[in-house]
Amino acid sequence: MVILIKRRQFLVSCGLATLATQIPIFTAEGKLPPNTIRKPLRLQVGDTVGLIAPAGIVDAKDIDAAQQSLSQLGLKVKQGKHILDRYGYLAGKDSDRAQDVNLMFSDRTIKAIIAMRGGWGCNRILPLLNYSLIRSHPKIIMGYSDITTLLLAINARSQMITFHGPVATSTWNQFTVDYFKRILFNGEAVTMQNLNPSEVRVETIAPGKARGKLMGGNLSVLSAMVGSPYLPSWNKSILFVEEVGEDVYRIDRMLTQLKTAGILNQISGFIFGQCTNCKLGDEPSFTLIKVLQDHILPLGIPAWYGSMIGHIKDKFTLPIGVEVEIDAELGTIRMLEAAVSLG
Numbered sequence: 001m002v003i004l005i006k007r008r009q010f011l012v013s014c015g016l017a018t019l020a021t022q023i024p025i026f027t028a029e030g031k032l033p034p035n036t037i038r039k040p041l042r043l044q045v046g047d048t049v050g051l052i053a054p055a056g057i058v059d060a061k062d063i064d065a066a067q068q069s070l071s072q073l074g075l076k077v078k079q080g081k082h083i084l085d086r087y088g089y090l091a092g093k094d095s096d097r098a099q100d101v102n103l104m105f106s107d108r109t110i111k112a113i114i115a116m117r118g119g120w121g122c123n124r125i126l127p128l129l130n131y132s133l134i135r136s137h138p139k140i141i142m143g144y145s146d147i148t149t150l151l152l153a154i155n156a157r158s159q160m161i162t163f164h165g166p167v168a169t170s171t172w173n174q175f176t177v178d179y180f181k182r183i184l185f186n187g188e189a190v191t192m193q194n195l196n197p198s199e200v201r202v203e204t205i206a207p208g209k210a211r212g213k214l215m216g217g218n219l220s221v222l223s224a225m226v227g228s229p230y231l232p233s234w235n236k237s238i239l240f241v242e243e244v245g246e247d248v249y250r251i252d253r254m255l256t257q258l259k260t261a262g263i264l265n266q267i268s269g270f271i272f273g274q275c276t277n278c279k280l281g282d283e284p285s286f287t288l289i290k291v292l293q294d295h296i297l298p299l300g301i302p303a304w305y306g307s308m309i310g311h312i313k314d315k316f317t318l319p320i321g322v323e324v325e326i327d328a329e330l331g332t333i334r335m336l337e338a339a340v341s342l343g
Contacts, residue, residue: 036159037159037160037161037321038135038138038158038159038160038161039138039160039161039338039339039340039341040112040138040139040140040141040160040161040340040341041111041138041139041140041340041341041342041343042184042185042186042187042340042341042342042343043075043111043112043140043184043185043340044111044185045073045074045075045185046074046075046076047075047076047111047112048075048076048077048078048109048110048111049070049075049076049077049078049110049111049112049113049114050077050078050079050080050104050107050110050112050113050114051063051066051077051078051079051080051083051113051114051115051116051168052080052083052097052100052101052104052113052114052115052116053080053082053083053084053085053091053092053097053100053115053116053117054091054097054098054100054101054115054121054122054125054147054150055090055091055097055115055117055118055119055120055121055122055146055147056089056090056091056117056118056119056120056121056146057086057089057090057091057119058083058084058091058116058117060084062116062117062168062169063079063083063084063116063168065169066114066116066168066169069168069172070114070168072172073172073177073180073181075112078107078109078110080100080103080104081096081099081100081103082096082097082099082100083100083116085097089119089120090120090121090124091116091121094121094124094125094128095128097121097125098125098128098129099128101113101125101129101150102129102130102133102134105130105133105134105137105139106133106137108137110139111139111140112139112140112141112142112184113139113140113141113142114141114142114143114166114167114168115141115142115143115147115150115167115168116167116168116169117145117167117168117169118143118144118145118146118147118167118218119145119146120146121146122146122147122148122149122150122221123146123149123221123224123225126149126150126153126228126230129150129153129154129157131153131154131157131158132158134154134158134160135158135159135160138158138160138161140163140184140340141154141162141163142162142163142164142165142166142167142317143164143165143166143167144164144165144166144167144217144218144242144310144311144315145167145218145221145244145311146218146221147164147167147217148164148216148217148218148221148222149221149224149225149230150162151163151164151217151320152215152217152222152225152230152231152232152320153225153230153231155215155232155320155321156230156231156232156233157229157230160321161319161320161321161322161339161340162319162320162321163183163184163317163318163319163320163339164216164217164240164309164317164318164320165179165180165315165316165317165318166180166315166317170313170315171313173313173314175195175308175313175314175315176313176314176315176317179192179315179316179317180317183317183319183335183339183340184317184339184340187338187339187340187341187342188335188338189334189335189336189337189338189339190334190335191332191333191334191335192307192308192316192318192332192333192334192335193330193331193332193333194306194307194308194331195308195314200274200306200308200314201306202304202305202306202307202329202330202331203289203304203305203306204303204304204328204329204331205270205289205292205293205296205297205303205304205305205328206296206297206300206301206302206303206328207302207328207329208301208302208327208328208329209302209325209326209327209328210238210268210269210301210302210325210326210328211238211268211269211323211324211325211326211336212236212237212238212267212268212269212323212324213232213236213237213238213321213322213323213324214237214238214240214318214319214320214321214322214323214324214333215232215234215237215238215239215240215320215321216238216239216240216241216271216318216320217240217241217242217320218241218242218243219241219242219243219246219251219254219255220243220246220250220254222241222254222258223254223257223258226257226258226261226263227261232321234263234266234267235266236266236267236268237266237267237268238267238268238269238270238271238324238326238333239263239264239267239269239270239271240270240271240272240273240307240309240318241271241272241273242272242273242274242275242276242309242310242311243275243276243278243310244275244276244277244278244310244311245276245277245278246275246278247278247279247280247281247285248278248279248280248281248285248286248287248288248291249281249283249285249286251275251278251288251291252286252291252294252295255291255292255295256295259295264295264296264299265299267299267301268301269301269302269303269326269328270296270299270301270302270303270304271303271304271305271307271309271326271333272292272303272304272305272306272307273306273307273308273309273310274306274307274308274309274310274311274312275288275305275310276310276311276312288305289305292305302326302327302328303328304328304329304331306331307331307333316333318333319335319339322335322336322337322339323335323336323337324336
């Protein structure tokens with residue numbers, strides 16, 4: 001009996017020891033210690049990009065179009081195993097969509113991962129991702145809209161730079177491709193500025209310059225993550241948000257949520273990109289700028305509206321977790337370091 005107990009204790013201790021080698025050491029808040037951020041390797045012509053559908057349903061014709069766009073950048077494409085799956089309004093079951101993400105990170109032939117589209121569903125797979133595996137195989141992962149969930153969670157739990165930029169079905173025009181290539185191929189620390197200020201006007205909320213880690217994404221998706229263990233630290237960060245198809249009162253509601261959750265009072269700068277097709281609604285309403293002023297001006301930080309971020313054709317590639325400096329009067333985002341490793 002004593003021998004049996006000792007054998008069980010030995011097996012348990014071995015199992016725990018093995019498990020401990022697979023799990024990174026997290027702080028009490030569920031995050032890795034500070035100053036351990038990892039940068040993925042830069043892209044090169046001939047590299048293979050993995051396409052995944054972690055959220056909404058994808059059509060085969062969308063994959064064909066995405067392959068064409070990426071091949072013009074000199075990239076090869078490998079599809080996720082479940083990319084064409086359907087499960088209600090989702091691109092497959094949660095376990096299968098999560099498996100595609102994990103497999104893309106473990107596949108050494110894949111140099112970058114690009115989501116096909118947003119929609120809804122990424123929040124559902126967060127507990128199923130292998131953050132230790134992801135950290136041990138750092139590579140570019142990019143998207144926007146609902147993909148905000150993956151970008152923030154991987155940044156927070158795997159301590160890795162992620163990228164808020166075009167999805168595979170985006171319009172890969174000159175503006176978008178230019179920032180994509182300079183940041184992800186060339187490894188440049190670029191200054192991002194609107195293409196034509198007369199067409200997309202910067203509206204300064206509060207003037208000034210500020211520095212901090214760039215963090216953010218889609219406002220409604222970010223709001224839905226509040227209270228979860230998958231958000232990064234907001235201390236002295238530069239928060240950027242964007243939105244599509246929301247009435248102004250809903251923007252107010254979501255910003256209020258970030259305020260009452262203690263997020264807004266931690267940031268050092270604020271950028272609202274584009275609020276595409278956002279309307280005043282049927283009831284008497286504030287303007288969007290008035291709502292932004294109400295929430296942001298009391299913070300005493302530089303802030304502006306109108307950056308090329310969001311559900312628009314011309315979009316920046318924004319490295320989440322990289323140190324930047326913003327100028328709220330010029331509407332610029334200046335990277336203070338490269339977002340990728342040159343290898």
